[in-house]
Amino acid sequence: MEALRSTRGGEVHVIVGPMFAGKTTALLRRVQSESDNGRNVAIIKSDKDSRYGLDSIVTHDGAKLPCWALPDLSSFRQKIGKDAYNKIDVIGIDEAQFFEDLYDFCCNAADYDGKTVIVAGLDGDYLRRRFGSVLDIIPLADSVTKLTARCEICGKRALFTLRKTTETKTELIGGADVYMPVCRQHYVNGQVAIEAARTVLESKKVERDICVEAAP
Numbered sequence: 001m002e003a004l005r006s007t008r009g010g011e012v013h014v015i016v017g018p019m020f021a022g023k024t025t026a027l028l029r030r031v032q033s034e035s036d037n038g039r040n041v042a043i044i045k046s047d048k049d050s051r052y053g054l055d056s057i058v059t060h061d062g063a064k065l066p067c068w069a070l071p072d073l074s075s076f077r078q079k080i081g082k083d084a085y086n087k088i089d090v091i092g093i094d095e096a097q098f099f100e101d102l103y104d105f106c107c108n109a110a111d112y113d114g115k116t117v118i119v120a121g122l123d124g125d126y127l128r129r130r131f132g133s134v135l136d137i138i139p140l141a142d143s144v145t146k147l148t149a150r151c152e153i154c155g156k157r158a159l160f161t162l163r164k165t166t167e168t169k170t171e172l173i174g175g176a177d178v179y180m181p182v183c184r185q186h187y188v189n190g191q192v193a194i195e196a197a198r199t200v201l202e203s204k205k206v207e208r209d210i211c212v213e214a215a216p
Ligand SMILES: Nc1ncnc2c1ncn2[C@@H]1O[C@H](COP(=O)(O)OP(=O)(O)O)[C@@H](O)[C@H]1O
Pocket: 017, 018, 019, 020, 021, 022, 023, 024, 025, 026, 058, 059, 060, 061, 149, 150, 151, 152, 181
């Protein structure tokens, strides 16, 4: 019977780009405009990012809307309750790269539950590798928008996010303190500089370890 549930005009719209490209701003605008048109809306963000608190989604400019901060998307229906879920027309998802169950959620919400799902997230991490499941939902999408920022070094179009520290784990929550948007040329130059810094730091650590071991 589940399989016979018919589609009620569900849609999936995807907004990607580097940090500071205006993804959250675009998501908030689209959700707000749906709400202004009388549709019931809800926004979900990952609970991994608690920088601005967990009850609202906030842009780098400080614009905000209330949201649900969740560890995964599958908990959404249970969290808000079945009746409330059924009444929702539009679901906005921010920081989509942090949700492992993004594909299944979008599929079910759009195909079977008739929801309009608007997804914003990073397509690539600081190494320009695919980030989470964001690229996996492109085949599900009605529309895909790739936004760009301004390169912090030269002001040209920024496609990439440069991590300014030598930290290597993929997931590292942060803002302008840790990341900056850059153009292709400054991404390459920046990576070379950061790799060099990492090599120096690692060799210093090895030297320190040898000194400690050699100490009487
Ligand atoms: N280097 C930059 N390039 C573009 N926007 C920047 C930059 N640094 C800060 N910003 C601000 O960030 C805003 C975008 O914020 P936001 O929508 O939260 O972006 P995202 O969700 O893509 O990280 C821009 O409108 C701008 O005011």
